[in-house]
Amino acid sequence: MQSTRRDFIVGVFVVIGLGAIAYLSLQTGGVSYTGPRGFELVATFDEIGGLTARAPVVISGVKVGQVTDIVLDEDLRARVMLDVRDDLELSIDTSASIRTSGLLGNQFIALEPGGEIDMLVNGDDLDFTESALNLEALIGAFVHGSTEDD
Amino acid sequence: MSNPVSDLGRQTLGFVSALGNITRFGSDVVRNLFRPPPRIARTIEAIYDLGFLSLVLIATSGFAVGAVLGLQGYTTLVRFGAEQSLGAVVGLSLIRELGPVLTGLLVTGRAGSSVAAEIGAMVATEQLDGLRMMSVNPIHFVVLPKAVAMTLVMPLLSAIFIVCAIYGGYIVGVELLGLDGGAYIASLEDSVDFREDIVGSVLKAWIFGMIIGLISTHRGYTSAPNAAGVSRATTSTVVIGSVTILFSDYFITALWGV
Numbered sequence: 001m002q003s004t005r006r007d008f009i010v011g012v013f014v015v016i017g018l019g020a021i022a023y024l025s026l027q028t029g030g031v032s033y034t035g036p037r038g039f040e041l042v043a044t045f046d047e048i049g050g051l052t053a054r055a056p057v058v059i060s061g062v063k064v065g066q067v068t069d070i071v072l073d074e075d076l077r078a079r080v081m082l083d084v085r086d087d088l089e090l091s092i093d094t095s096a097s098i099r100t101s102g103l104l105g106n107q108f109i110a111l112e113p114g115g116e117i118d119m120l121v122n123g124d125d126l127d128f129t130e131s132a133l134n135l136e137a138l139i140g141a142f143v144h145g146s147t148e149d150d
Numbered sequence: 151m152s153n154p155v156s157d158l159g160r161q162t163l164g165f166v167s168a169l170g171n172i173t174r175f176g177s178d179v180v181r182n183l184f185r186p187p188p189r190i191a192r193t194i195e196a197i198y199d200l201g202f203l204s205l206v207l208i209a210t211s212g213f214a215v216g217a218v219l220g221l222q223g224y225t226t227l228v229r230f231g232a233e234q235s236l237g238a239v240v241g242l243s244l245i246r247e248l249g250p251v252l253t254g255l256l257v258t259g260r261a262g263s264s265v266a267a268e269i270g271a272m273v274a275t276e277q278l279d280g281l282r283m284m285s286v287n288p289i290h291f292v293v294l295p296k297a298v299a300m301t302l303v304m305p306l307l308s309a310i311f312i313v314c315a316i317y318g319g320y321i322v323g324v325e326l327l328g329l330d331g332g333a334y335i336a337s338l339e340d341s342v343d344f345r346e347d348i349v350g351s352v353l354k355a356w357i358f359g360m361i362i363g364l365i366s367t368h369r370g371y372t373s374a375p376n377a378a379g380v381s382r383a384t385t386s387t388v389v390i391g392s393v394t395i396l397f398s399d400y401f402i403t404a405l406w407g408v
Contacts, residue, residue, distance in 0.1 A: 003191065010194050013202040017306020020313045021352060028241060028316075028342040056340065101234070106340060 038065055038086040039122040043096040048078045049107055049132030051098055056108045057082050064088060067109065082109065091116040097130030107132060175368045179297050182290040189295045196299035200261040204307060207260055208253060212311035215252060216240060216318025223319075224327050236329060237338035240319035245342060245351045249312035250304075251399050254358035257300075257307060258391040262366035265296050266387040269370025270380035278371075293371060297363035304359025305352045312351070346407075354402055358395050365391045 048070065057065040065084035073079045082096070093114030100107050114128075223239040269292060272278050278288040316338065324331040342348065366387045373383035 003195075006198050007194055009202055010197050013197070013205060014306065016205075017201075017303075017310055020309035021305065021348075023313055024245065024309055024342075024351070025344055025348050028245075028339050028348075054340065054343065106235075106337070 038084050039120075040068070041082045041084055041096075041120060041124055041126055043080045043082060043109070043126040043129050044073065045078045045080060045098065045129050045131045047131040047134055048080065048098060049100075049134065051080065051107045051109070051132065055106065057084055057111060058108055059088070059111045059113065064111070080109070084111075086122075090120045092118045092120055092124070093128065094120060094126060095128035095130065096126045098132040100133065171372070172364065172368050175371065176364050178289055179294055179364070179367070182287065182294050183298070185287075185290060189291065192291070192295040193298050196295045197303055200257070200265070200296070200299050201303035201307060204257060204260050204303075205310070207256060208307045208311050209314045211252065211256055212249075212314030213318040215248065215311075216244065216315030216320075217322045219243065219248075219315065220319035220322035220327075224323055224329070233329060234333045235337045235341075236319070236323045237334035237336070238341035240323070241316055241338040241342055242347065244312050244315050244319075245347045247399075247403075249315065250308045250351055250354040250358055251395060253304065253308040253311045253355060254362065254395040254399075255392055256311075257304060257359075258362050258366075258395065259388055261300065261303075262362045262387050262391050263384045265300070265363075265366040266370040266373070266383045267380055269293065269296075269367060270373040270383040273371065273373055274375045274377065274380055276375070289371075293367045297360075297367050300363030300366070301356065301359040304362070305355040308351065308355035308358075350406065353406075354399070357398065357402060361394050361398060362391050365394065 051067065051070065053067050053069060055067045056063045057067065065082055067080055068083045069081040071079050071081075080096075084090075090111065091114045093116045095112045095114065097110050097112070098107055099110045111126075120126075219240045220236065223236050224233055227233045227236055227239065269278075272288075272292065278292065281288045281291055320331070320334055323329045323334055369383040369387045369390070373379040
């Protein structure tokens with residue numbers, strides 16, 4: 001009698017503990033995202049700034065996927081693999097741009113659907129990309145430009 | 151005759167032989183793990199004592215630690231205008247470091263000391279000798295269930311601590327300081343990686359559990375059979391256990407980068 005009650009309490013304790021581990025793994029660790037994979041797109045950028053793997057991919061501000069891998073291609077440009085939800089219909093002239101949330105926030109990729117009738121399929125390259133905003137280059141150009149005006 | 155050089159020599163020898171003793175004790179415990187019969191009922195009892203009864207302490211401490219982290223992190227981050235990443239700061243520091251370490255220290259004080267005192271009292275009242283007389287191996291019957299329970303319980307308690315602390319940080323950051331709740335959770339989810347952070351956290355807690363289980367049972371088992379021996383066993387469990395956790399934490403982090 002006493003020991004079955006204790007067994008039950010220990011069982012509850014173990015369930016709570018495993019639940020905490022599961023919450024950390026699934027919710028915050030993002031394991032669930034690697035499970036059902038969407039389709040893969042490839043975007044090539046001249047400059048990715050501080051973009052890292054697992055950065056979000058958004059359309060109109062809604063998260064629809066994430067960056068899975070970043071490699072350097074043979075032309076020394078950055079090839080960024082995107083894993084995007086596969087229930088979306090994106091036209092082939094969809095453009096990808098690297099944006100920053102806030103001034104110092106994390107960088108993410110924003111997709112902007114275009115107007116073509118043909119749709120992107122798994123493994124396609126995005127033809128239109130916009131690189132990360134390089135603050136130093138921008139300030140440099142501004143300073144340089146203003147001295148030229150004088 | 152005592153001179154500083156022979157003092158140093160004696161202390162070194164004492165340290166080495168203490169390490170050897172606990173290693174032999176540990177291998178004895180591991181050998182008994184595979185010896186029948188399995189002490190399942192006694193292990194469940196130990197899980198109840200060491201795990202379930204620590205639950206309230208772990209949950210409230212976790213909540214308090216998370217709340218402080220949220221407050222401190224906010225005042226630091228707001229200087230750089232980066233208070234949006236409070237979730238990442240709270241979550242990463244808890245999962246990678248503070249969760250396992252603080253849980254380890256709390257469990258050492260709450261459960262490790264009681265294990266050492268219990269086994270020490272059994273030594274003092276010759277209960278272990280009584281078991282030996284009935285040809286019951288005291289390591290198998292008394293030590294093993296507690297050591298195994300400690301090893302199993304630590305990862306669970308550490309995870310509960312972390313979840314409570316993340317909630318504490320959320321309460322302070324979002325409810326009190328007016329941060330955006332979505333930003334807190336999103337920066338937490340974006341920055342925490344399963345393989346690097348969560349697995350490392352669970353692994354760390356598991357190793358700490360083994361350390362606490364081994365040290366507390368060893369201190370109790372080898373205590374002097376009197377009242378002073380029990381009190382020394384309890385004290386040294388907390389002291390040696392805490393220091394070992396903190397040092398091994400450094401080495402685990404340095405070697406495996408978790």
